[in-house]
Amino acid sequence: MTKKDYLKTASIATKVVNIGIDTDKAHGAVMPPIYLSTNFSFEGFGKKRTYDYARSGNPTREIIADVIAELEGGAGAVMTASGLAALDLLWQDLPNKRVIVPHDCYGGTQRLLNARTKQGLINVEYVDQGDDAAIEAALSTPAGLLLLETPSNPLMRVIDLEKLIALGHKAGARVAVDNTFLSPALQNPIKFGADFVVHSTTKYINGHSDVIGGALVCTTPEDVTLYRWWANCLGTTAGAFDSYLTIRGVRTLFVRVKQQQESAQRVAEFLDQHPAVSQVFYPGLKSHPQHALAARQQNGFGAMMSFELAGGVEAVKRVLDIVELFSLAESLGGVESLIVHPGSMTHAAMSPEAQATAGITEGLLRLSIGLEDADDLIAALDRALA
Numbered sequence: 001m002t003k004k005d006y007l008k009t010a011s012i013a014t015k016v017v018n019i020g021i022d023t024d025k026a027h028g029a030v031m032p033p034i035y036l037s038t039n040f041s042f043e044g045f046g047k048k049r050t051y052d053y054a055r056s057g058n059p060t061r062e063i064i065a066d067v068i069a070e071l072e073g074g075a076g077a078v079m080t081a082s083g084l085a086a087l088d089l090l091w092q093d094l095p096n097k098r099v100i101v102p103h104d105c106y107g108g109t110q111r112l113l114n115a116r117t118k119q120g121l122i123n124v125e126y127v128d129q130g131d132d133a134a135i136e137a138a139l140s141t142p143a144g145l146l147l148l149e150t151p152s153n154p155l156m157r158v159i160d161l162e163k164l165i166a167l168g169h170k171a172g173a174r175v176a177v178d179n180t181f182l183s184p185a186l187q188n189p190i191k192f193g194a195d196f197v198v199h200s201t202t203k204y205i206n207g208h209s210d211v212i213g214g215a216l217v218c219t220t221p222e223d224v225t226l227y228r229w230w231a232n233c234l235g236t237t238a239g240a241f242d243s244y245l246t247i248r249g250v251r252t253l254f255v256r257v258k259q260q261q262e263s264a265q266r267v268a269e270f271l272d273q274h275p276a277v278s279q280v281f282y283p284g285l286k287s288h289p290q291h292a293l294a295a296r297q298q299n300g301f302g303a304m305m306s307f308e309l310a311g312g313v314e315a316v317k318r319v320l321d322i323v324e325l326f327s328l329a330e331s332l333g334g335v336e337s338l339i340v341h342p343g344s345m346t347h348a349a350m351s352p353e354a355q356a357t358a359g360i361t362e363g364l365l366r367l368s369i370g371l372e373d374a375d376d377l378i379a380a381l382d383r384a385l386a
């Protein structure tokens, strides 16, 4: 049996480690080469090879697209220049312009949705998807797309994928799930009936904070063709070097996430008992309102959390001045731990009213737990909260 045949039946973790390995026919390079060329020559008049121009197709990009599609159980993936570029494909071809979205989703997503609504491409409607009556009311009239985000950014609200996807389909909507916060290692929305999965590959999939990228995973070959066409048309496909770095990063996805969530659980438990902290939002805590749902629906609780400081914004300033081991920076899912003040950073594009509706307060901080020793992370937080 060849290695290629063997890998067909191997577990997904084994496949991910081996993507592209031993595929170079020219020199036998173990790691796949990076095809940086902008263009690919024709063999002669009318004789195009597999690729012609790297915006429309590139062999390095194909490797990462295939592995992300397989990780999510999709028919194929479109690799884009950012997570927002992947999302932006979804409404290029909607027969019904009504797009239903959680009111507490990522601020950049809201900025994009609001801009596309202003242009008349879609009509966005924000809804509290944790409120059964609100979501049922929103989906009682037909919609083109239901976009879900679970756990939500930054408040870690978990929604019932099976239930909401069924409701979306009943309203005639296609359903897309932003799976960035958990990665395909911890949640696979297609198992629950999603039509699309969206990733900012910048985060856990690449995992090293050195790429901006996105992926739209589709469940039908027709959608793969359609949205690849749109990505090429809009010029938002991913570059070869970023694709290569993402191939390198995704090989360690499972072990990174396993370690990160183990540390996250300890950090959340530490914060939960700290007198300076009024509330911790982490689905791994038994007190989290959707703890049981997260345990059922996810393969783990992940390494993202947020918490509310009892002392409000003044306490936030003090903590951010002292908490030296966490970089004060946007993004998440890298090997290094990060701290964010969502109200003034990741969610600053939302109006104060939208932030208030979503529950984003001035005293809220968000953590992305990296691969440092958990004892060091807890000690750093302990010093900062004293």
Ligand code: PYR
Pocket (backbone or CB within 6 Å): 106, 153, 200, 330, 331, 332, 346
């Ligand atoms: C975040 O930090 O939430 C981004 O997606 C940038």
